[in-house]
Amino acid sequence: MIDIRELRTRYDEIKANIQNRWMNVDLDKIIADQDKRAELLHDIEDLRARRNENAKKMKGKMEADVRQALIAEGKALKDELASKEALFSEIDALFNEEARTIPNYAHPEAPIGKEDKDSLAIKFHGEPKRFPFKPKDHVQLGEALDILDFESGAKVAGQKFYYVKNKAVILQMAMERYAMDIVLKHGFTPFITPDIAKEEILQGIGFNPRGAESNIYTIEGTGTCLVGTAEITLGGYYQNTILDKKDLPIKMTGLSHCFRREAGGAGQYSKGLYRVHQFSKLEMFIYCLPEQSDDFHKQLLAIEEEIFSGLGLAYRVVDTATGDLGAPAYRKFDIEAWMPGRGEGGEYGEVTSTSNCTDYQARSLNIRYRDDDGKIRFVHMLNGTAMALSRAMVALIENYQNEDGSITIPEALVKYTGFDRIEK
């Protein structure tokens, strides 16, 4: 969440930002509730001060009737406090819930716009692949080669589940390792994370685990959820800690399964591996000083580019429009790889996403560092996809298909797969 003390001091800015993101947040109501909350809290603190004072008077020995009078006074204070505290906890919970819906500030250079199309392509790399034959999509290729099985996935687990099979299994593991090696080269500490996290962590990261529009699977009766990304578990790692400034930046990379409900995410773009309920992903995560986060954000993007250009894939980089930023994101860059089987004659499809969430998540999760002046400040937190195995697989299979339906393994992966071709 943002700093609620800024609700008034940066009122215009917050209001404009909510508008630029096409969000529906009633800032004035939130401020009104904040006032109600503060007023009530003052009353309560007053009462508590009187209660404490009253209790202090009773420490030593005294006449029985004096003590009785003090006890009576204490009881009266206690009753009054109890009723006000009940009121307070209601308004406090309401205010917190509302305050959480206020999005992070946006980077001044982030393009302002409502949706996908308003995002800005800031870089193109490589030429979209053209074939002397009509290219197939990854579903046709994968099923024909018996390396992807969507039918069995649907039968056993439901729509949008799938089996990876035969050489695609080795290929996926090779891709994981390939991406991991590049990320490690840049000084990240590797993790395999839990695939489950507590709701409290989800909320701190900025995910909403509840409601019809939630993309998160919750596990009934446990207060936990299946993670949609390792961003959640890597970001929760340092919850409630004060980090040593000299330990920053902390760079982590985590491999996890990712589970997404994708309610209502149907249509032609969601066929096959592109939009699924479960996939594996290697995620990067950075905790750093506020003044470093812009630079680290660019570094995350550079690593993502290194990974995808290393596979010989054409892609473009997109600076995400404000309306398409998640609430915690201050700025977001996506890499969209060329996918020959997408749409009519190929299209770019999102394969990575990196966000600078500044102190938005750190404030909710209470992750801070002690600065040189002794003050404790919130760290900045950033995340980025190293490789989402399912979508990277789409790009790879479709770009490296041959006319006979076989797939050539890109040079950079051969040392990990041990074979250079997948064929029938």
Next chain:
RNA sequence: GGAGCUGUGGCCGAGUGGUCGAAGGCACCUGACUCGAAAUCAGGCAUGGUCAGCAAUGGCCAUCGUGCGUUCAAAUCGCAUCGGCUCCGCCA
């Protein structure tokens, strides 16, 4: 899953219901001594909120895993819950 023990500040660790935001130690910071360092000595050293003040700072409130309760008063008593440890059972 069953039984027992345990959870205190950055770390370790004391704590009889009221004088406990909490002894002591370590770490850290400042000063003295020293050419300098070590050792020693003196002092300082939790976080968040709020009010007053230009500020240094001061008042008040909250926090001893978390929640609820008992009480005029809770780190201290009770219940629940979560984490850790030990033993038993089960198991990749």
